[in-house]
Amino acid sequence: xxxxxxxxxxxxxxxxxxxxxxxxxxxxxxxxxxxxxxxxxxxxxxxxxxxxxxxxxxxxxxxxxxxxxxxxxxxxxxxxxxxxxxxxxxxxxxxxxxxxxxxxxxxxxxxx
Amino acid sequence: xxxxxxxxxxxxxxxxxxxxxxxxxxxxxxxxxxxxxxxxxxxxxxxxxxxxxxxxxxxxxxxxxxxxxxxxxxxxxxxxxxxxxxxxxxxxxxxxxxxxxxxxxxxxxxxxxx
Numbered sequence: 001x002x003x004x005x006x007x008x009x010x011x012x013x014x015x016x017x018x019x020x021x022x023x024x025x026x027x028x029x030x031x032x033x034x035x036x037x038x039x040x041x042x043x044x045x046x047x048x049x050x051x052x053x054x055x056x057x058x059x060x061x062x063x064x065x066x067x068x069x070x071x072x073x074x075x076x077x078x079x080x081x082x083x084x085x086x087x088x089x090x091x092x093x094x095x096x097x098x099x100x101x102x103x104x105x106x107x108x109x110x111x112x
Numbered sequence: 113x114x115x116x117x118x119x120x121x122x123x124x125x126x127x128x129x130x131x132x133x134x135x136x137x138x139x140x141x142x143x144x145x146x147x148x149x150x151x152x153x154x155x156x157x158x159x160x161x162x163x164x165x166x167x168x169x170x171x172x173x174x175x176x177x178x179x180x181x182x183x184x185x186x187x188x189x190x191x192x193x194x195x196x197x198x199x200x201x202x203x204x205x206x207x208x209x210x211x212x213x214x215x216x217x218x219x220x221x222x223x224x225x226x
């Protein structure tokens with residue numbers, strides 16, 4: 001069975017500082033991995049995904065994530081936070097190609 | 113390029129009433145998914161369609177819930193005899209035949225049951 005753990009329900013960073021959001025997963029097969037962002041009262045927007053190939057994946061808005069099989073992790077980073085990055089971020093895993101299992105989410109606040 | 117659309121965006125209803133939500137997927141996307149998101153949680157899978165066929169339903173989808181996609185295009189999700197516990201955001205997503213693993217989400221319908 002697949003599951004996702006996001007460490008830290010809230011992260012606060014200063015504008016210009018590194019953003020690091022942690023995600024660990026459990027899966028019985030090589031999974032597909034995703035990060036989505038959700039702004040208040042909106043749906044989810046795909047930030048980036050890992051399916052196969054290169055383990056460092058780049059997404060929109062300067063975000064990237066690295067798939068580490070040995071650590072069963074898929075942490076999300078951005079070198080320099082911007083005020084517009086304030087949102088909720090969800091890590092998701094899929095063992096097949098139809099059912100996403102999401103973590104509980106991490107809320108990011110950005111301090112000026 | 114229009115994304116996934118959902119209607120209505122907000123719905124307030126009284127306990128015991130029936131509600132119906134609509135989802136229009138991205139053009140040429142053959143799969144359509146429904147998720148439910150409660151406050152402070154990540155979305156949970158409810159069901160999905162490939163064309164008009166409903167291929168899987170979560171045990172979260174009680175017999176008060178029914179979803180249809182009669183012509184393989186838009187889908188409806190109906191909740192009968194709503195309960196306060198049904199209050200949530202209902203999200204729809206779709207995926208393309210070439211890249212089924214990647215789901216694109218709509219803005220959601222927020223339901224409040226009083």
